[in-house]
Amino acid sequence: MPKAARHKRRAVPITAAHSLSPGTATTVAAVPLPPIHVDGQEKIIIDTKPLASLPLGKLGKSSTETRRRINHFHTLIKQYSKLAALRSKDPAAPDLDLKIDALSREMAQMGGLDWYQKASLLGQAKSRGGDTSRWLVPKLRDLGLHRHGKMLRLLDVGALSRQNYVKEKAWIHVVSIDLNSQEPGIHQLDFLDIGSLPSSSSAYSEFATPFDVISLSLVVNFIGDAVTRGNMLKQAARLLPLQGLLFLVLPLSCLTNSRYLDDDRLLAIMNHLGFEQIAIHHTAKLAHYLYRLATRPVASSSEPAAAAPFKKKLLHSSPGRNNFTIVV
Numbered sequence: 001m002p003k004a005a006r007h008k009r010r011a012v013p014i015t016a017a018h019s020l021s022p023g024t025a026t027t028v029a030a031v032p033l034p035p036i037h038v039d040g041q042e043k044i045i046i047d048t049k050p051l052a053s054l055p056l057g058k059l060g061k062s063s064t065e066t067r068r069r070i071n072h073f074h075t076l077i078k079q080y081s082k083l084a085a086l087r088s089k090d091p092a093a094p095d096l097d098l099k100i101d102a103l104s105r106e107m108a109q110m111g112g113l114d115w116y117q118k119a120s121l122l123g124q125a126k127s128r129g130g131d132t133s134r135w136l137v138p139k140l141r142d143l144g145l146h147r148h149g150k151m152l153r154l155l156d157v158g159a160l161s162r163q164n165y166v167k168e169k170a171w172i173h174v175v176s177i178d179l180n181s182q183e184p185g186i187h188q189l190d191f192l193d194i195g196s197l198p199s200s201s202s203a204y205s206e207f208a209t210p211f212d213v214i215s216l217s218l219v220v221n222f223i224g225d226a227v228t229r230g231n232m233l234k235q236a237a238r239l240l241p242l243q244g245l246l247f248l249v250l251p252l253s254c255l256t257n258s259r260y261l262d263d264d265r266l267l268a269i270m271n272h273l274g275f276e277q278i279a280i281h282h283t284a285k286l287a288h289y290l291y292r293l294a295t296r297p298v299a300s301s302s303e304p305a306a307a308a309p310f311k312k313k314l315l316h317s318s319p320g321r322n323n324f325t326i327v328v
């Protein structure tokens with residue numbers, strides 16, 4: 001593939017390889033498939049079809065094993081993002097392509113984004129606590145939004161299913177998007193591209209009216225790069241009207257076991273972006289936050305990282321912590 005084309009790609013592998021015979025890992029070839037284009041932007045494809053019958057049935061039996069594999073997939077995404085960022089700075093750096101191909105192969109062996117999404121969907125099963133809308137909906141009711149006279153427009157980013165808000169369809173109009181759509185009705189769209197959609201795009205009209213609520217549930221932690229995570233939050237602030245709500249869910253360990261992030265730091269970041277926190281809830285595994293946009297955001301996503309007021313900063317140095325952070 002020409003280098004110029006490679007550089008346009010986002011540093012998130014979407015889906016990766018083919019020629020895979022189950023159980024014969026050495027035959028996997030990371031073949032760059034033709035990229036998909038989502039509203040003019042090139043996205044990386046990982047073809048996972050040969051694995052369709054492999055891991056899911058088995059994974060469904062053990063939530064611990066599913067969680068372990070999902071965590072490993074997150075680690076691969078982080079490594080991939082770091083290498084892709086290095087390659088975009090120095091395309092001639094030695095061995096980068098080899099390392100990136102090796103990571104793509106490993107993700108493809110696991111089943112790629114398609115596997116990851118299906119495994120994440122298993123985690124939303126009622127028997128495992130249900131999806132995170134179960135926390136949000138009562139909060140929206142407490143705020144009286146179920147009877148404020150018009151449909152609430154909710155943007156569900158990283159939507160695995162259209163079922164999550166179906167019981168609320170009388171008062172919530174859900175627009176669902178994902179990098180890799182799992183269902184008809186879920187727009188295949190990058191959240192960061194909303195706002196720059198050409199008016200000729202088929203999805204344009206759905207995104208032309210502002211949203212009352214944006215849900216970023218287990219999406220920000222999916223991103224491997226701390227600056228892009230910050231850009232997701234800035235994008236939410238940019239898209240919401242004043243008083244609009246942001247629902248953010250992160251794995252609890254991103255807050256309670258990170259060297260670089262905790263609840264106080266997250267609150268400071270969100271306040272800086274114009275949000276006030278109106279609800280917070282930690283379960284054994286997840287941290288849920290509901291914010292209201294109280295003032296207009298101050299920064300643009302194109303602001304260079306060097307000027308960022310919230311850079312990576314060591315907060316907790318005890319051993320065994322992870323490196324999760326958000327840079328704004």
Ligand SMILES: C[S@@+](CC[C@H](N)C(=O)[O-])C[C@H]1O[C@@H](n2cnc3c(N)ncnc32)[C@H](O)[C@@H]1O
Pocket residue numbers: 113117120124131132157158159160177178179180189190191192216217218219222223249
């Ligand atoms: C863990 S899954 C989502 C989970 C679901 N929202 C939940 O709460 O269980 C993360 C999803 O976010 C999607 N995603 C990540 N970055 C995105 C972006 N920039 N725009 C749209 N979807 C994105 C991924 O494709 C993936 O399907």
